[in-house]
Amino acid sequence: MTIKIRQTPYERSGGAHVGPYTVFPDEVRAQLGVIAMAGSSELPTTLGEDPDPADPSFTVVSYDPGPQDAATPAGRVRQLLKDLVDRSASINLFGLGPDFVWEDGSTLEGSAGGAIGTWILYDTKNCDGDGRWVRGTDGNEVCTTSAGILLHEMGHIYLHHPSGFDSGALDADERAAVGIENDLREAQGLVKRDPNHWHESSCGCPSDDCCIVASVATGSPYSTQVHRLRRIRDSELRNTRFGHHMLDILHNEYYSFSVPICRVMVADDQAKQNVSDWLLEPLMSVLQIAWTYARQPDDPDQLGRLIAEDHQKRLGIESEPRFAWDLLQIALHQTALGDSKAVEMVELDPGTRRIYEILAESLPYCPHIRWGVVELMQIYARARSRYQDTLDEQEVGLWLRDALDEWLGGIPLDYVTAQMTPDDLADDLQILASSLFVRPQVRRMLGQQLSGKTELDPYLKMRLQKDGYTYD
Amino acid sequence: MIEQSLQKAVRIDALKPIRAQEKLQVEVVVANNHDQPVFVIDRVRRIQYDEGEGTLHLWFSDHRRDLENKGPLKMEFSVPKVSAIDKGRSRTIKAQLPVQMTRLVTHADGTFHLEALDLTGARQVAVHVAVDSVPFYRSQKIALSKQLTGWGAEIEARADVQSAAAVESSKESPGQSSASKARRR
Numbered sequence: 001m002t003i004k005i006r007q008t009p010y011e012r013s014g015g016a017h018v019g020p021y022t023v024f025p026d027e028v029r030a031q032l033g034v035i036a037m038a039g040s041s042e043l044p045t046t047l048g049e050d051p052d053p054a055d056p057s058f059t060v061v062s063y064d065p066g067p068q069d070a071a072t073p074a075g076r077v078r079q080l081l082k083d084l085v086d087r088s089a090s091i092n093l094f095g096l097g098p099d100f101v102w103e104d105g106s107t108l109e110g111s112a113g114g115a116i117g118t119w120i121l122y123d124t125k126n127c128d129g130d131g132r133w134v135r136g137t138d139g140n141e142v143c144t145t146s147a148g149i150l151l152h153e154m155g156h157i158y159l160h161h162p163s164g165f166d167s168g169a170l171d172a173d174e175r176a177a178v179g180i181e182n183d184l185r186e187a188q189g190l191v192k193r194d195p196n197h198w199h200e201s202s203c204g205c206p207s208d209d210c211c212i213v214a215s216v217a218t219g220s221p222y223s224t225q226v227h228r229l230r231r232i233r234d235s236e237l238r239n240t241r242f243g244h245h246m247l248d249i250l251h252n253e254y255y256s257f258s259v260p261i262c263r264v265m266v267a268d269d270q271a272k273q274n275v276s277d278w279l280l281e282p283l284m285s286v287l288q289i290a291w292t293y294a295r296q297p298d299d300p301d302q303l304g305r306l307i308a309e310d311h312q313k314r315l316g317i318e319s320e321p322r323f324a325w326d327l328l329q330i331a332l333h334q335t336a337l338g339d340s341k342a343v344e345m346v347e348l349d350p351g352t353r354r355i356y357e358i359l360a361e362s363l364p365y366c367p368h369i370r371w372g373v374v375e376l377m378q379i380y381a382r383a384r385s386r387y388q389d390t391l392d393e394q395e396v397g398l399w400l401r402d403a404l405d406e407w408l409g410g411i412p413l414d415y416v417t418a419q420m421t422p423d424d425l426a427d428d429l430q431i432l433a434s435s436l437f438v439r440p441q442v443r444r445m446l447g448q449q450l451s452g453k454t455e456l457d458p459y460l461k462m463r464l465q466k467d468g469y470t471y472d
Numbered sequence: 473m474i475e476q477s478l479q480k481a482v483r484i485d486a487l488k489p490i491r492a493q494e495k496l497q498v499e500v501v502v503a504n505n506h507d508q509p510v511f512v513i514d515r516v517r518r519i520q521y522d523e524g525e526g527t528l529h530l531w532f533s534d535h536r537r538d539l540e541n542k543g544p545l546k547m548e549f550s551v552p553k554v555s556a557i558d559k560g561r562s563r564t565i566k567a568q569l570p571v572q573m574t575r576l577v578t579h580a581d582g583t584f585h586l587e588a589l590d591l592t593g594a595r596q597v598a599v600h601v602a603v604d605s606v607p608f609y610r611s612q613k614i615a616l617s618k619q620l621t622g623w624g625a626e627i628e629a630r631a632d633v634q635s636a637a638a639v640e641s642s643k644e645s646p647g648q649s650s651a652s653k654a655r656r657r
Binding site for chain 1: 543546549572575577616
């Protein structure tokens with residue numbers, strides 16, 4: 001039949017304290033109006049309501065915006081509303097407020113709306129006035145509105161719900177509903193919601209919490225740099241249990257200092273810029289180099305070329321201080337030992353100095369970060385310094401390859417091996433022998449590390465030797 | 473291993489449930505004595521009322537929640553937003569609930585009714601807070617339901633509900649804080 005709005009309170013039952021539940025029809029009406037306006041400033045005169053002849057507790061919505069241009073987001077929003085109004089099956093809109101909980105006791109914080117058959121129940125009060133955030137396509141937390149939630153839920157009905165919770169169909173349905181919601185957002189001039197992050201939405205608008213260092217340094221959790229880091233993490237490193245455990249412990253150590261660093265950066269633009277220029281960018285570069293090394297371990301010239309390219313890029317932006325890379329290398333080395341005094345050699349703003357102090361307090365207790373980030377950056381800083389001196393790609397490339405061999409062979413293994421069965425470890429090391437630990441020198445060093453452990457499983461020993469993780 | 477150390481090092485220092493007119497206000501002070509920052513969910517994700525015991529459970533977590541959509545209700549679940557507590561610091565989490573709440577009850581035939589959830593008889597509040605050393609990140613490789621219910625170690629505390637009037641009068645009684653004494657002078 002059409003869209004109906006529940007008008008009269010809904011009678012509650014099931015206990016001594018029963019009574020009517022207000023269903024916020026005025027709010028529902030206003031929010032439908034916002035959808036019909038589709039970003040314009042005028043409420044369409046064709047949007048109306050009449051009492052439902054079949055049930056006086058409802059009104060029936062009427063709406064006829066005339067022909068719409070489906071090529072525009074506003075046109076699509078109006079057309080969808082009209083299609084729903086014209087449908088044979090009715091949709092019953094039921095407004096909720098902060099005194100409502102879902103069947104399992106969950107609050108509107110976790111789920112702003114839902115549907116039962118053709119009933120739509122949704123939060124008309126937008127988290128009791130606190131607002132609700134969703135993840136925008138720019139990576140930031142952006143506010144949403146109750147009208148957006150309503151359109152999203154109507155989108156589900158329009159698209160027909162799949163069954164099951166974690167099914168791929170539900171995921172696809174959610175993305176499609178966000179797509180419908182995004183037409184309204186675009187028509188209203190708002191940043192669109194990221195359909196791939198539909199599950200990111202809860203009360204508070206927007207949240208003021210800190211996020212990872214790279215996100216703050218680059219201004220967005222979706223910046224190219226952060227995206228590259230995320231891609232390396234999810235697509236490549238997490239592919240084996242070995243990589244998974246290594247990332248878990250790296251993650252854990254990283255969060256022992258990243259939050260206080262974020263706090264400094266958020267309040268200090270100079271410190272933010274320094275982190276971006278002297279920590280994040282070099283880290284991105286050296287990860288690229290490490291990746292190239294893993295893919296083409298016998299082509300050191302390629303590594304030298306990447307260093308030369310970085311040198312040229314930087315020259316194009318600003319003149320580099322003569323000993324900048326040497327100083328960075330020394331500062332990183334000292335900081336990893338818990339000494340932030342090395343940075344006194346250079347003139348630094350208080351924010352950046354504070355960041356070094358935070359790192360110096362934490363890094364001595366973070367062996368995996370020291371290996372996975374600090375040592376890698378030290379290698380990069382040395383390579384840059386060498387290139388600055390010699391401008392010899394080939395020489396720097398060879399040096400880099402040897403340095404990366406040694407670095408990779410020194411990967412801290414205690415935590416990761418303790419999490420794995422000998423079988424799993426042997427399986428993963430076999431895979432990694434052809435993807436990461438490709439060079440025989442590296443496998444030999446790893447073999448020595450592993451053999452230094454007491455009670456190495458005999459079966460594991462045999463398999464390790466077979467895959468080249470040999471030792472004397 | 474990490475979960476156990478968190479449960480030891482992060483604790484609820486204070487829990488104050490206060491009944492003020494038609495609202496129940498709850499303040500939870502979470503202290504972080506861990507050696508690094510920790511993350512907590514600071515909004516009520518679920519409530520559960522044990523009427524017989526007079527205990528209202530407030531879940532600042534998704535632990536022990538049944539997230540399989542078995543009934544006719546179709547809804548999506550969003551991931552929780554977490555807040556950081558620096559090491560050696562504490563954070564006060566505040567929540568406010570109406571004492572007259574309403575719960576949805578669905579039926580297998582696709583119908584539903586609403587049930588009054590009257591919290592006026594709550595004598596005690598139990599809070600369950602999820603805490604972890606890393607923030608919640610959605611992983612596409614793990615089912616969302618599993619990830620939500622598995623995030624963080626759970627710390628909990630209980631306290632009796634006090635009326636706002638009783639709290640006010642205790643402020644005026646001997647032994648009050650120096651701050652309130654100063655105000656009275």
